[in-house]
Structure formats: structure tokens, C-alpha cells
Amino acid sequence: xxxxxxxxxxxxxxxxxxxxxxxxxxxxxxxxxxxxxxxxxxxxxxxxxxxxxxxxxxxxxxxxxxxxxxxxxxxxxxxxxxxxxxxxxxxxxxxxxxxxxxxxxxxxxxxxxxxxxxxxxxxxxxxxxxxxxxxxxxxxxxxxxxxxxxxxxxxxxxxxxxxxxxxxxxxxxxxxxxxxxxxxxxxxxxxxxxxxxxxxxxxxxxxxxxxxxxxxxxxxxxxxxxxxxxxxxxxxxxxxxxxxxxxxxxxxxxxxxxxxxxxxxxxxxxxxxxxxxxxxxxxxxxxxxxxxxxxxxxxxxxxxxxxxxxxxxxxxxxxxxxxxxxxxxxxxxxxxxxxxxxxxxxxxxxxxxxxxxxxxxxxxxxxxxxxxxxxxxxxxxxxxxxxxxxxxxxxxxxxxxxxxxxxxxxxxxxxxxxxxxxxxxxxxxxxxxxxxxxxxxxxxxxxxxxxxxxxxxxxxxxxxxxxxxxxxxxxxxxxxxxxxxxxxxxxxxxxxxxxxxxxxxxxxxxxxxxxxxxxxxxxxxxxxxxxxxxxxxxxxxxxxxxxxxxxxxxxxxxxxxxxxxxxxxxxxxxxxxxxxxxx
Amino acid sequence: xxxxxxxxxxxxxxxxxxxxxxxxxxxxxxxxxxxxxxxxxxxxxxxxxxxxxxxxxxxxxxxxxxxxxxxxxxxxxxxxxxxxxxxxxxxxxxxxxxxxxxxxxxxxxxxxxxxxxxxxxxxxxxxxxxxxxxxxxxxxxxxxxxxxxxxxxxxxxxxxxxxxxxxxxxxxxxxxxxxxxxxxxx
Numbered sequence: 001x002x003x004x005x006x007x008x009x010x011x012x013x014x015x016x017x018x019x020x021x022x023x024x025x026x027x028x029x030x031x032x033x034x035x036x037x038x039x040x041x042x043x044x045x046x047x048x049x050x051x052x053x054x055x056x057x058x059x060x061x062x063x064x065x066x067x068x069x070x071x072x073x074x075x076x077x078x079x080x081x082x083x084x085x086x087x088x089x090x091x092x093x094x095x096x097x098x099x100x101x102x103x104x105x106x107x108x109x110x111x112x113x114x115x116x117x118x119x120x121x122x123x124x125x126x127x128x129x130x131x132x133x134x135x136x137x138x139x140x141x142x143x144x145x146x147x148x149x150x151x152x153x154x155x156x157x158x159x160x161x162x163x164x165x166x167x168x169x170x171x172x173x174x175x176x177x178x179x180x181x182x183x184x185x186x187x188x189x190x191x192x193x194x195x196x197x198x199x200x201x202x203x204x205x206x207x208x209x210x211x212x213x214x215x216x217x218x219x220x221x222x223x224x225x226x227x228x229x230x231x232x233x234x235x236x237x238x239x240x241x242x243x244x245x246x247x248x249x250x251x252x253x254x255x256x257x258x259x260x261x262x263x264x265x266x267x268x269x270x271x272x273x274x275x276x277x278x279x280x281x282x283x284x285x286x287x288x289x290x291x292x293x294x295x296x297x298x299x300x301x302x303x304x305x306x307x308x309x310x311x312x313x314x315x316x317x318x319x320x321x322x323x324x325x326x327x328x329x330x331x332x333x334x335x336x337x338x339x340x341x342x343x344x345x346x347x348x349x350x351x352x353x354x355x356x357x358x359x360x361x362x363x364x365x366x367x368x369x370x371x372x373x374x375x376x377x378x379x380x381x382x383x384x385x386x387x388x389x390x391x392x393x394x395x396x397x398x399x400x401x402x403x404x405x406x407x408x409x410x411x412x413x414x415x416x417x418x419x420x421x422x423x424x425x426x427x428x429x430x431x432x433x434x435x436x437x438x439x440x441x442x443x444x445x446x447x448x449x450x451x452x453x454x455x456x457x458x459x460x461x462x463x464x465x466x467x468x469x470x471x472x473x474x475x476x477x478x479x480x481x482x483x484x485x486x487x488x489x490x491x492x493x494x495x496x497x498x499x500x501x502x503x504x505x506x507x508x509x510x511x512x513x514x515x516x517x518x519x520x521x522x523x524x525x526x527x528x529x530x531x532x533x534x535x536x537x538x539x540x541x542x543x544x545x546x547x548x549x550x551x552x553x554x555x556x557x558x559x560x561x562x563x564x565x566x567x568x569x570x571x572x573x574x575x576x577x578x579x580x581x582x583x
Numbered sequence: 584x585x586x587x588x589x590x591x592x593x594x595x596x597x598x599x600x601x602x603x604x605x606x607x608x609x610x611x612x613x614x615x616x617x618x619x620x621x622x623x624x625x626x627x628x629x630x631x632x633x634x635x636x637x638x639x640x641x642x643x644x645x646x647x648x649x650x651x652x653x654x655x656x657x658x659x660x661x662x663x664x665x666x667x668x669x670x671x672x673x674x675x676x677x678x679x680x681x682x683x684x685x686x687x688x689x690x691x692x693x694x695x696x697x698x699x700x701x702x703x704x705x706x707x708x709x710x711x712x713x714x715x716x717x718x719x720x721x722x723x724x725x726x727x728x729x730x731x732x733x734x735x736x737x738x739x740x741x742x743x744x745x746x747x748x749x750x751x752x753x754x755x756x757x758x759x760x761x762x763x764x765x766x767x768x769x
Binding site: 120121124125128129132149182183306307308310311312315 | 626634668672681
């Protein structure tokens with residue numbers, strides 16, 4: 001069925017037909033016709049952000065916490081260029097978002113018009129795909145295709161650039177139909193490879209599941225199937241930063257996160273295993289450490305929907321291209337049909353070995369009665385919020401790693417963090433997106449003060465829409481992770497890694513019409529956190545923490561999994577070698 | 584587990600020393616990519632190569648199916664086997680790419696290239712140039728009293744050889760199309 005309507009109306013109609021209920025955006029000259037149409041309807045909520053980067057991260061937060069694509073609408077020129085960081089973030093973390101940008105009228109393209117930028121040119125390398133729509137008749141189809149491409153296969157950001165005259169002109173609207181796109185990624189894995197993996201599972205003596213964001217992206221069924229497979233085999237399971245929550249933190253086979261700041265037992269299990277089953281992860285450099293020393297004695301299987309992930313970094317023995325849920329289902333089927341075999345005795349011994357590693361208690365830290373240790377703050381936050389319907393976002397840096405280490409995630413889609421791009425300023429707008437999608441949930445952004453300031457303007461958004469997002473800022477007055485690297489790798493030369501003019505966060509909160517809480521005494525921490533939780537509205541929690549705490553365990557860049565630093569003690573001895581500082 | 588000792592301030596142990604550990608034989612591959620002929624598709628392919636640091640030795644592109652709006656891009660590239668595999672996988676990931684064929688591994692391919700070459704000279708050199716052109720089956724497509732433009736088609740090696748011979752005889756300019764290639768047989 002087709003109907004005649006303006007391009008602007010088509011945009012809104014296509015969003016409705018795609019099931020969109022929320023759009024994050026910021027108006028401007030080149031998108032005014034679309035804003036006019038938004039004004040004239042009530043089905044889609046528009047959330048006015050305070051900066052376009054905030055709109056994209058909010059859409060990401062919405063997408064990650066719901067599994068549905070997030071949508072953002074921004075204007076041409078600076079609106080589009082401000083979206084670039086968010087698009088790149090979504091590309092690296094495989095988050096489905098659809099970004100609509102206004103463009104100058106088609107007859108002015110190329111004339112250096114006011115607020116003109118080559119948006120499709122600029123965003124080509126940071127989107128999964130993008131389109132410049134030059135004809136109103138093809139607008140509806142392009143919109144539907146955009147949603148298809150964003151969500152099919154490995155999800156990612158897409159962008160539709162819509163010139164203003166295309167928005168004004170009328171054309172035929174066509175409703176979404178089963179995609180005729182040639183872009184149809186393969187979902188089912190190759191049965192021969194799956195059978196080979198099952199055979200490896202049956203004989204493995206030291207197996208480990210290494211799971212990633214692909215499990216979350218594949219949908220809730222994938223997490224369920226993963227839990228079934230892990231618990232049925234009794235194999236230990238670890239996860240990347242992106243995959244936390246796919247297997248519950250309280251599960252008996254859970255090792256904790258792996259990687260640069262991952263747990264001792266998780267990294268050693270990866271190093272010493274004889275069968276590594278990578279489920280929807282991509283052998284990122286934060287995970288592998290030194291490539292030529294990465295898990296030297298294991299057979300490696302890799303399940304990934306993106307063929308380019310296979311053998312990109314690490315050579316694998318059993319590549320399986322397919323959707324995680326489909327492949328796990330087939331693995332379970334084949335494994336059960338062959339009699340549910342594992343080398344139980346060997347796996348038990350392996351588990352005992354892992355228990356020994358666990359006794360190292362790598363997350364132990366020296367607590368203090370005078371100052372709040374950041375790890376302690378996150379521990380208390382976990383204790384006081386774990387029974388809530390809780391969504392966590394983070395910024396990027398030490399606080400992000402502490403949040404990943406000390407918070408427990410029981411379900412997928414509860415944890416939103418910028419993994420691949422490491423975007424400071426991600427967490428606050430993402431918390432707004434998550435809160436929009438889950439109005440009654442407790443949404444907390446675990447932040448550092450430096451990251452948080454990068455998108456602090458979104459306080460206006462939080463207050464305007466009465467979004468009770470909690471900004472839990474671990475304030476060490478430092479760029480903590482930068483400071484840590486400077487200490488360990490740059491001779492303690494702390495070049496520009498501290499802030500001398502931080503705002504009074506309590507007054508800042510009050511200036512925006514929100515609540516501010518300051519806490520500097522460990523004895524007051526619990527009460528202060530409870531006050532934050534119980535306050536019905538946005539809160540900035542300024543948690544003054546130990547300024548020079550380092551984040552451990554740590555695998556320094558270029559080192560292997562078994563070369564972890566466990567704490568300050570292991571970096572000592574070099575601290576005195578002043579002679580080499582200036583080399 | 585041995586504790587790792589990082590020497591503070593020492594560049595020898597610094598994070599800047601990371602080196603990729605792959606080193607293999609460089610291979611030359613001819614890859615044919617069938618793409619939707621939409622605006623920007625060539626930029627997507629070229630951007631992929633420059634963005635990920637792959638080599639392009641030559642690249643040709645033209646629409647080959649006017650009703651289906653499909654273009655064929657033929658790329659000659661070099662890299663280690665792992666890089667070549669990545670190039671193919673990354674090309675396959677582009678939404679508007681329909682098909683990727685590695686003609687170097689899929690079978691015998693016929694590879695042809697066209698070049699036009701301007702040679703300026705007089706006397707014996709001019710005669711010698713004409714004689715060599717005849718041997719290489721290059722055609723004269725333009726001539727003045729002291730210059731020729733030769734047109735030559737063939738495998739890239741043959742064009743290289745012809746250009747090398749023309750150099751001492753007064754070669755001043757070369758324009759090459761890059762490789763067009765098809766698999767032999769069915």
C-alpha cells in the first residue's frame with residue numbers, strides 16, 4: 001500500500017512503522033520540516049538533548065538496554081559532525097542505532113552552503129552504512145532499509161542524510177515489507193564445524209568459554225543457551241567487558257572478566273586452557289595482551305556472525321560463522337545427541353586449579369578508614385543496589401574497570417559501557433537513554449569526574465524530563481587511568497593528568513535543579529548512597545576518593561596473560577630507580 | 584608467575600615498542616568485487632583500503648550490468664596471506680558489495696591491461712621505437728613528426744616490459760587502465 005505524503009511526514013511514519021517510541025535529537029535549520037511533523041503527533045517521544053553527541057550516546061544507551069535500535073535526529077553541518085564520536089563508538093561496540101541528519105537542499109549541495117558538511121563522506125568510515133537520499137520517492141524504502149541494516153547480522157550504526165527539499169517534497173510512502181535487501185547475513189553455523197567443536201568439548205581437559213558482546217547482541221535467547229551449555233558441561237566461563245551479564249556473576253562457573261584489568265583466575269585460565277571457545281568476542285588487544293604469547297597451548301574455536309572477525313588477530317582452529325543463539329542451539333543439539341559427554345574427571349581437576357588461582361584474591365585492596373577507596377565505594381554501591389531493578393552505565397577509565405570488577409551482573413542488557421572506542425563522556429547520556437527506556441528502574445552512571453565533565457550539559461536533559469539518573473562520580477581530581485600509565489610507563493611524569501579547577505559538584509547539581517551529595521568519609525558512604533537511591537530525581541554524587549589508587553590486576557600493554565601485575569608491591573623496586581627516569 | 588618489572592621512564596620497556604608479530608611472504612592477488620553502482624561505493628572500497636592500511640597496486644571500475652546497476656571493481660593488491668584474507672572479508676562486509684572473488688586462488692584468470700605510451704624522439708630512436716612496437720603488437724594511435732602514442736594491451740608484465748624498452752628511446756608519459764580480469768573456463 002502506498003500513500004502520498006511529504007518527506008518529513010514519511011520520516012515520522014517510517015519511525016512509527018519500525019516500532020520506534022523514542023527519538024533523541026536536537027533541531028536545526030535543515031531538519032525543521034521533520035520537527036514540524038514531530039510536533040503534530042504524539043506516538044513518538046522526542047527527547048531534547050543538549051549536544052548532539054549526547055543524542056547518539058543516549059540512543060546507544062536505549063539500544064543496549066532494550067535490544068532495539070536507538071534513534072537520533074540531528075541537523076546538518078555541526079549537528080552531523082557532533083554525531084561522529086557516537087557513531088564511531090556504536091560501530092566499535094556493534095550497537096544498532098539509526099541516525100537521521102538534515103542536509104542542505106539538493107540544489108545547494110556542494111556550494112559550501114550555511115551548515116553544509118559532506119555528512120555521508122565524513123561518516124562513511126564510522127557507520128556500518130549510510131545513505132544520502134536525493135529523491136522523496138526513495139525515502140521510505142531507504143528508512144526501512146536503514147533499520148534492516150542496523151539490526152541484521154553484526155549490528156551497527158547507520159545514517160540517513162536527508163536534504164531539506166526532500167523533506168518538503170511529496171512522494172509515495174511504502175510501508176515496511178519483508179526485506180528484499182541483498183544484505184542477509186548468514187545466521188546458521190556450518191554443521192561440520194559445529195560437530196568438530198562438539199568433539200573438542202567432549203575431550204577437553206582444560207576448557208574455557210570466552211564470551212563477548214556478541215552474546216548480548218544476539219538477544220536474550222543467546223544468554224539462556226549460553227547458561228544452559230556452560231552449566232551442562234561444567235566448563236568455566238569468562239567474559240569481555242562488553243559481554244558482562246550474559247552469564248550471571250553469581251553462577252558457579254563464573255570466572256569474572258578477563259583482559260587487561262581482568263581477574264587473575266580468568267586470565268590464567270585463558271593462558272593455560274587446552275580448549276578456548278570464543279562466543280561472540282573478537283580477540284581485542286585489551287583481551288589478548290601479547291599476541292605471540294596468547295594462550296599458547298589451546299585449540300581455539302570462534303563463533304562470530306562477522307566473517308572478518310575470524311583470523312583477524314588470532315588464528316583459530318574451528319571457525320564458526322553464524323549468530324550466537326543459532327550456533328549455541330546447534331551445539332547443544334549435537335552435543336546432547338552424542339550423549340552429553342565431557343571429560344568430567346579432567347574438568348574437575350581443572351576447576352580445582354582455578355580454585356587455587358582464585359585464592360590469590362586478586363581484587364583485594366587495602367582499605368582505609370580515613371579516605372574512601374574507589375574500590376570500596378563501588379563495593380558498597382554493589383551491596384546497596386544489587387537487589388534493585390538496576391542498569392549501570394560508565395564513563396571510561398579506572399572507575400570503569402572497578403565497576404566491571406566489583407559490580408555483579410545477573411542479566412544481559414544491564415551494563416552499558418564504551419568498550420571498543422573508550423569514549424569519555426559516554427556514560428551520562430547513555431544513562432539518560434537507559435532511563436528513558438526503563439522509567440522505573442534504578443539507572444546509575446559510575447563515572448570519573450573528568451569523563452563526566454565531557455558531557456555534563458546533559459544535566460539539563462535529565463532535569464527537563466525528570467529522569468532520576470544517578471551520577472555516581474568517583475572523584476580523584478585526576479585522569480586516573482592516564483595518571484596510572486604515566487606512573488608505570490612514563491617515569492611518573494604526570495603530564496596534564498589532573499584538574500586544578502573542578503566545579504563544586506553539589507552546587508553544580510543545584511544550579512541545574514538537581515540534587516547534589518558530597519561524601520568524603522568512608523563512615524558516611526552507606527547513608528549517602530542510600531540517600532542517592534531514595535531521592536526521586538537526578539543526583540550528582542560527588543564521591544571524593546583516594547587520589548593515587550591504581551587499578552589492578554593489570555596486564556601492561558604488550559605483555560602476556562601470565563605476566564599480570566597484581567598490586568603495588570609488584571611495581572615496587574622500580575619506583576626507586578630514579579636513574580632511569582630521564583632516559 | 585614471574586612478576587613483570589617495568590623500568591620506569593625507560594623507552595626500552597615502553598608501550599611504544601609494540602610490533603605486530605605477523606610476518607609472512609607478501610603475495611599479489613587480483614580481487615574482483617561486484618558492487619551496487621550507488622554514489623560513494625568506490626569511496627567505500629578505497630576508504631577501506633586506506634583506513635586499514637592495505638595496498639592497492641591497481642584498481643579498475645566500471646558498470647558492467649546496466650539493468651541491475653552493478654559495477655565490477657578489479658583490485659590488484661599485495662599482502663601476507665592473512666592480510667589478503669582480511670581484505671576479502673572486509674570487502675564482503677560492505678553492505679553494497681554483492682560478491683568478492685579472489686581470482687588468484689579461484690583458478691586460472693586472464694588478466695589484461697591497456698596502456699597508452701607517449702614516446703618522443705627523432706632519427707634512429709624513432710625507427711627503433713616503431714620496430715619494437717611492432718614486435719609487442721602495440722598500435723600507433725597518434726603521431727607527430729617527433730612523437731608517437733602507442734596503445735598496447737596485455738598482461739601487466741608485458742606492458743612493464745614494453746615501457747622499460749621505450750624508456751631509453753624517449754618515453755615521456757604513460758597512462759595505464761589497471762587490470763581487468765576474468766576467470767578462465769566456465
